[in-house]
Amino acid sequence: MEDAELGGPIKERIISQIEHLIWLIENVELFGGARVADEASRVMGSLVQATATMDANPAHASRWQKGWYAFVAVCLAFNFGAPVLQESIQAGSGIVKEIAGVVDQIQGAE
Template structure:
């Protein structure tokens, strides 16, 4: 299993901003397009740049978990990081403005230091996963999509099913682009999906026996994939047994006696 010590949202934000800042493109728009591998002004560019904003949002959220003195020191630089990502008063197509001016060395260094603090404080959680191997996560999400697409509205509400599928496909997309946005972004979104699936478990009705069995197994598989990715360690039998009990409780609405 591959291990990582720099897999936080802040680390990946630092990498992206560094690449944009050091780009040989003549404009900010061109630099971001090159780094994100998407044409400026397209839906795909918007999708990818929005994920950069999500990295900043996660970083801000994770700062709250730091000891107060560290948090306060780091928060002094958040506005500079936001400005670097958004460039709100700058013409992104201006060829006379140096791309390097989006952020100075000091603020960029503070971002990397913040990333190291988050990693040290939250390592092993979805904020700072230890592993870089996302194949189990990808496979499990595909299994969930296959399961949900076979269920009709007699078993699960159409809008609930469609929303779950869209969330799972987003996780798969993030896995495919983990080289750009990082594993922490995947782990965060996967955790959100687990919450959505847990809520959906209480609303499914008249589920067929085969679907109910697959649902329970798939739920445990996704939880396991997240834990293995975050902690970079195998799941021992005791944990599996405990997890199965939790799944039974969560999915009791779909009938444990099936």
């Protein structure tokens, strides 16, 4: 995303939170699904707050909404799949890739 779409400090905070969430998912066997769900909730809260400060340009909103919906879908998939994920950490690799894709969208392939 361009800086005009989302302010620098807000953008950096969200990217940092998502990267931390990815790290937690990759290390779910150490910290557990509850910690991942808690961090995902924080990220979602930050994203909701960011939408209030976002530029009103419809083209920007469209890209933002696509990223937002993708992230929410990934979080829902994780929350419903957490028991399966705890049984088989390999099942989480797809979720990590999806979240990484959302990070790439937010960063605008910098």
